[in-house]
Amino acid sequence: METEEKAIVERLEAATTQLERTLNGLEERHVSLSGEVDKISATVEQSRRETELAEKLTAAERELAELKASAAPAVLNPLRRTVPAATSEMLAKHGIGDGPVDVRTLDAALAGLSLEQRIAVKSQLLRAGSIA
Numbered sequence: 001m002e003t004e005e006k007a008i009v010e011r012l013e014a015a016t017t018q019l020e021r022t023l024n025g026l027e028e029r030h031v032s033l034s035g036e037v038d039k040i041s042a043t044v045e046q047s048r049r050e051t052e053l054a055e056k057l058t059a060a061e062r063e064l065a066e067l068k069a070s071a072a073p074a075v076l077n078p079l080r081r082t083v084p085a086a087t088s089e090m091l092a093k094h095g096i097g098d099g100p101v102d103v104r105t106l107d108a109a110l111a112g113l114s115l116e117q118r119i120a121v122k123s124q125l126l127r128a129g130s131i132a
Helices: 002-033 048-075 085-093 102-107 113-129
Strands: none
Touching: 048 102, 085 102, 102 113
16 A cells, blocks of 8 residues: 555656646746836827928918908998898989998988887898998
């Protein structure tokens, strides 16, 4: 029995040694695979195309601002008259024609209309720039 026990003990020692080697190999692999990632940094350089597009955007914004600035006086231009035809006909019946309209003359011409209608006509004339 002693020889059988010695053989079993030797086999267990051999298995233990083999398991230790395998465990050391796995630990080495784990360390190499789970290494820490160093800080990654990069600088982004603008390409020539991006620079051109940025310049075009700046130019377009500048042009838009200039157009907005030049359009503001055009809205207030008193020579532009866009009044509905019915309003023009009603004013023509009362002798009010082309050119700026005097407020007192306009009030006299609108006397027969309701308050809402007078407000509507005056707002149309204001938008058209016809009220002096």
